[in-house]
Each structure stands twice: as C-alpha cells, then as structure tokens.
Amino acid sequence: MDGLEADTKLINDLCQWAGKKPSRIAADLGMAATTLARPASGKATTRLGRTTLAALEQAYPDFPGWGRSEAIARDDGDPDLPMVGIQHIDLSFGLGASFTDGPVEIEVLQFPKVWVETITSSPPAFLTWSRGRGDSMAPTIHDGDLVLLDRSQRRVQEQDALWAFTIGDVGAIKRLRVKGDRFQILSDNPSVPPDEEPIDFVNIVARVVFVGKRT
Numbered sequence: 646m647d648g649l650e651a652d653t654k655l656i657n658d659l660c661q662w663a664g665k666k667p668s669r670i671a672a673d674l675g676m677a678a679t680t681l682a683r684p685a686s687g688k689a690t691t692r693l694g695r696t697t698l699a700a701l702e703q704a705y706p707d708f709p710g711w712g713r714s715e716a717i718a719r720d721d722g723d724p725d726l727p728m729v730g731i732q733h734i735d736l737s738f739g740l741g742a743s744f745t746d747g748p749v750e751i752e753v754l755q756f757p758k759v760w761v762e763t764i765t766s767s768p769p770a771f772l773t774w775s776r777g778r779g780d781s782m783a784p785t786i787h788d789g790d791l792v793l794l795d796r797s798q799r800r801v802q803e804q805d806a807l808w809a810f811t812i813g814d815v816g817a818i819k820r821l822r823v824k825g826d827r828f829q830i831l832s833d834n835p836s837v838p839p840d841e842e843p844i845d846f847v848n849i850v851a852r853v854v855f856v857g858k859r860t
Contacts, residue, residue: 791857
C-alpha cells in the first residue's frame with residue numbers, strides 16, 4: 646500500500662468509525678471539503694498534510710487508526726501550508742547594467758506564506774522574483790542569483806540599501822546613496838568604481854529584500 650492509498654484507507658476508516666461523511670468532518674474542523682473528500686475518493690495527488698492529521702487526531706483521539714505506521718508516515722511536503730503566488734520575470738537586472746527594453750515573460754510561482762512573511766510584510770502582489778547578471782555586486786550578489794524585488798518601495802529612504810533601477814532602457818541593481826540632487830551608485834565589488842547620476846534620471850523599480858544564492 647503506497648502513501649496515497651494509506652491516506653484513502655485512513656479517511657474512509659475514520660469516517661466509518663465516526664459515522665460521518667468526509668465533508669461533514671471537514672466542515673466541523675473548518676477545512677475545505679476537498680481536503681478530505683479527495684483522499685477519501687482516491688483522487689488525491691498529494692499526501693494528507695501534518696496540519697490536517699493533527700486536527701483530525703485532536704478531534705477524534707480515540708480512533709484506533711492513529712497507531713498504524715501507514716498513517717503516520719508522511720511526505721515532507723504539507724499541502725495544508727498556506728501558499729502565496731509571487732510573479733517571476735525572465736528579465737535579469739545587470740549588476741553592472743543590462744538592457745530592459747525587450748519583451749518580458751511573467752510566471753507566477755507559489756511560496757509558503759509564512760516564509761515570505763519572514764522576509765517582508767509587503768503584499769505578494771508587490772513582489773517580483775528576478776535574477777542578477779554580472780559580477781559587480783559580488784560577493785553580495787553573483788551572476789544568476791535570485792533576487793526578490795519589493796515594488797512597494799520606490800523611494801530611497803535607506804542609504805546604501807540594494808535597489809533595482811533603470812536609467813533609460815538600462816537596468817541595474819546597486820547600492821544607492823543620496824548626495825544632494827544626485828544618486829551615488831555603489832558596487833560591492835571593490836574593483837568597480839562608484840558612479841553618479843542626477844536623481845531625476847533614475848527610475849527606482851524596487852528594493853531588493855532577499856538574495857537567493859546559487860549553489
């Protein structure tokens with residue numbers, strides 16, 4: 646018996662023991678009906694999550710099925726974990742500079758909500774995954790590293806933070822420092838000299854709030 650079959654047997658045995666349908670048990674516990682209906686009918690494609698099992702065991706502690714090894718062997722994934730969609734664009738921001746005038750493809754990827762909230766409190770609708778290109782921001786960002794951009798932050802209110810910006814059709818990720826009516830543009834790679842541009846010439850796209858390093 647594989648894991649999905651074990652879940653089907655577990656839910657059906659629990660329903661028979663409790664004298665309730667899967668949808669009734671789910672409603673009693675504040676779950677979506679499909680959370681239990683799909684495994685009960687054998688249509689589930691993922692294992693029951695730990696959160697679901699914990700709620701069921703708490704509600705029906707005397708059910709004898711909890712002691713079976715098939716019931717407690719879980720996959721690492723938890724389908725009950727709340728997820729949020731964050732867009733990923735195929736546009737790379739140059740760590741030196743890169744052109745941004747080509748077409749951009751957008752894909753929405755799913756991430757655990759609790760993990761995203763440890764990084765930023767901004768709504769997922771304002772977040773975008775992209776990649777760095779080049780080595781001028783090494784060792785902070787290397788070529789191909791993932792960067793999470795927070796598009797709700799478009800004013801440089803923190804000196805020397807990492808910002809994604811464009812100047813004309815050229816995009817870059819750098820540290821920015823306000824110097825009068827100009828931005829001082831700083832690279833983390835000590836071999837790259839600083840630059841300056843008038844503030845009015847720089848379009849702030851987003852603040853970089855997370856860097857995912859390539860292994």
